[in-house]
Amino acid sequence: MRRAGERGQASPEWLGLVLLVALALVATVAAGFPVPGADLARTIAGRLACAAGLGTDCDGDRGALALAYGPELAALVTRHAPRLDYEDGMRALPVDFRSCREDACAEGPEAGPVHASLAGEPVTVFVHAIDCRHPEAAGRDGFDCSGDRAGRVYLQYWLYYPGSATARALLGEAGAHPDDWESFQVRVRPGEATQARASSHHGYNGTSGDWLSDSGLVEKAGWTESTGRYFISGGSHAGRVGRRPSGRPRPRGRPERTGRWTDPAAIHLLPLEELASDEHEFAVSAPWAKGVWRDPEYRGTD
Numbered sequence: 001m002r003r004a005g006e007r008g009q010a011s012p013e014w015l016g017l018v019l020l021v022a023l024a025l026v027a028t029v030a031a032g033f034p035v036p037g038a039d040l041a042r043t044i045a046g047r048l049a050c051a052a053g054l055g056t057d058c059d060g061d062r063g064a065l066a067l068a069y070g071p072e073l074a075a076l077v078t079r080h081a082p083r084l085d086y087e088d089g090m091r092a093l094p095v096d097f098r099s100c101r102e103d104a105c106a107e108g109p110e111a112g113p114v115h116a117s118l119a120g121e122p123v124t125v126f127v128h129a130i131d132c133r134h135p136e137a138a139g140r141d142g143f144d145c146s147g148d149r150a151g152r153v154y155l156q157y158w159l160y161y162p163g164s165a166t167a168r169a170l171l172g173e174a175g176a177h178p179d180d181w182e183s184f185q186v187r188v189r190p191g192e193a194t195q196a197r198a199s200s201h202h203g204y205n206g207t208s209g210d211w212l213s214d215s216g217l218v219e220k221a222g223w224t225e226s227t228g229r230y231f232i233s234g235g236s237h238a239g240r241v242g243r244r245p246s247g248r249p250r251p252r253g254r255p256e257r258t259g260r261w262t263d264p265a266a267i268h269l270l271p272l273e274e275l276a277s278d279e280h281e282f283a284v285s286a287p288w289a290k291g292v293w294r295d296p297e298y299r300g301t302d
Helices: 012-030 038-052 060-069 071-080 135-140 168-175 211-215
Strands: 083-086 124-131 153-164 177-188 195-200 203-205 229-232 239-241 260-262 268-271
Touching (some): 060 268
Parallel strands (some): 083 229
Antiparallel strands (some): 083 260, 124 153
């Protein structure tokens, strides 16, 4: 008798059938044939691979990604997840909004590597993937993969904080609001340097901040070569692409190299598509209500 939670050993015939169906689904989508719901096809392929135990870890975070995106796209999500570098003195951490909606449960240590808040909430980053390698299929799913978008994969890493205090020091409670969503976005294409950008108030930053973009007066794409690091400001949680350590003196006006961080392997990665619903209400726009959710080159944060 098999114990609860224990996986049984599939027969060779079952493994062969599941592998054949999974490969057929993936190959059909890869060939660009008009499969209704390409994302659904990948999800089904991932679930079949998990059911057969074909080398896919179907438990935990990585399993959730594989089930949502299929093994190949899930691997990209994991590979490009950034290290989170927090501004010195910052206490807030990105958390799962389903279990933490108050600042108190999202506060963590002030220094060193952090993987959870003092209340035990794991550092959580939600994921949204837009696969523009098959523009027509993506278009049928409601995504804009036109022009230069075609052929790229866009990975959006969404961070939720229970509150934002952009200008509390100047305006008191009028300078703060509950709920805050920020993002770090990566675009990948074979033969191109991987690029990234980070949301910052009303716009996007590369490795340098830009107050014109932050204020929304100028809309810029913000893409720059990815460093695999995401610098997060305290209070507002506005971000930029983190700089690689160089050993050189920091540029004037730049914050010191952070002494508080979360490594990619310590981040709780969760697919956000399955949670996109009006039943979750926030004081600010949810990621799935923003323009960039469907157009990965969108230059605004609304």
